[in-house]
Amino acid sequence: MRIGELAELTGVSRRLLRYYEEQELIKACRTENGYRAYSLETADRVRQIRGLLDAGLSTRAIKQLLPCLNGSKSIDIPWVAPETMEMLERERDGLTARIDVLTRNRDAIQSYLDRVAG
Amino acid sequence: MRIGELAELTGVSRRLLRYYEEQELIKACRTENGYRAYSLETADRVRQIRGLLDAGLSTRAIKQLLPCLNGSKSIDIPWVAPETMEMLERERDGLTARIDVLTRNRDAIQSYLDRVAG
DNA sequence: ATTGACCTTCACATCAATGTGACGGTTCAA
DNA sequence: TTGAACCGTCACATTGATGTGAAGGTCAAT
Numbered sequence: 001m002r003i004g005e006l007a008e009l010t011g012v013s014r015r016l017l018r019y020y021e022e023q024e025l026i027k028a029c030r031t032e033n034g035y036r037a038y039s040l041e042t043a044d045r046v047r048q049i050r051g052l053l054d055a056g057l058s059t060r061a062i063k064q065l066l067p068c069l070n071g072s073k074s075i076d077i078p079w080v081a082p083e084t085m086e087m088l089e090r091e092r093d094g095l096t097a098r099i100d101v102l103t104r105n106r107d108a109i110q111s112y113l114d115r116v117a118g
Numbered sequence: 119m120r121i122g123e124l125a126e127l128t129g130v131s132r133r134l135l136r137y138y139e140e141q142e143l144i145k146a147c148r149t150e151n152g153y154r155a156y157s158l159e160t161a162d163r164v165r166q167i168r169g170l171l172d173a174g175l176s177t178r179a180i181k182q183l184l185p186c187l188n189g190s191k192s193i194d195i196p197w198v199a200p201e202t203m204e205m206l207e208r209e210r211d212g213l214t215a216r217i218d219v220l221t222r223n224r225d226a227i228q229s230y231l232d233r234v235a236g
Numbered sequence: 237a238t239t240g241a242c243c244t245t246c247a248c249a250t251c252a253a254t255g256t257g258a259c260g261g262t263t264c265a266a
Numbered sequence: 267t268t269g270a271a272c273c274g275t276c277a278c279a280t281t282g283a284t285g286t287g288a289a290g291g292t293c294a295a296t
Contacts (some may be wrong), residue, residue, distance in 0.1 A: 237294080250283100252281100255281105256280100
């Protein structure tokens with residue numbers, strides 16, 4: 001599929017799709033005429049990227065995370081560098097911290113709403 | 119306390135403390151000579167703001183949320199505009215969506231780590 | 237009285253994520 | 267063959283969160 005269709009499908013502008021490619025979050029083949037060609041799974045990947053961006057992650061962080069999150073299916077994980085593991089642990093802890101802050105604040109909103117409505 | 123002390127206490131630069139004031143996230147009185155004077159609780163508030171910013175919220179969203187999150191203690195909630203309630207419900211749902219995305223991805227990292235280490 | 241450590245405002249710089257639009261090529265249908 | 271609807275690159279603009287630093291006021295200690 002070409003970039004316009006992918007943009008339509010995902011709700012992400014062409015400009016941003018090119019940007020994500022530049023940031024190495026997605027890949028695109030090229031047809032003879034130079035047009036980008038995307039596989040269907042790219043749409044899912046773009047949606048995943050949007051979710052993470054909307055959740056406050058940077059493209060840089062996302063770039064680090066995505067390979068691990070998607071390589072899930074492939075069972076061949078023969079060897080992972082210790083630094084990579086440490087990076088992932090740091091990212092995991094960072095996400096956990098974010099989750100905790102957001103959860104606390106969401107619960108505070110909820111209890112405020114409860115008190116007001118009750 | 120003055121701005122330098124607050125910055126020291128919270129690890130947030132003077133520049134940003136002024137910025138947060140400009141964005142109406144915190145308030146400061148002024149002493150005769152024009153210096154900002156902060157109450158002690160401001161430090162907690164600043165830490166809360168940092169948490170939310172680090173978790174990916176904008177100052178604009180934080181400005182909307184903070185009054186509700188802190189007015190918690192005061193039991194006098196005589197009347198809340200329906201639009202305010204709706205705004206809070208939207209914010210709550212937004213936070214929940216963020217939390218879900220982050221949780222899914224953290225769990226994916228964790229299971230990757232488990233698989234690699236196992 | 238001077239110096240150093242504060243403070244003020246203001247303005248300009250930067251970075252990431254995003255928009256907008258110019259200029260030009262490709263393809264397809266009328 | 268021409269025009270619409272795509273595509274490409276490139277560059278400049280904007281917004282939000284931040285840094286940096288200039289020019290000047292205040293204050294306390296020397």
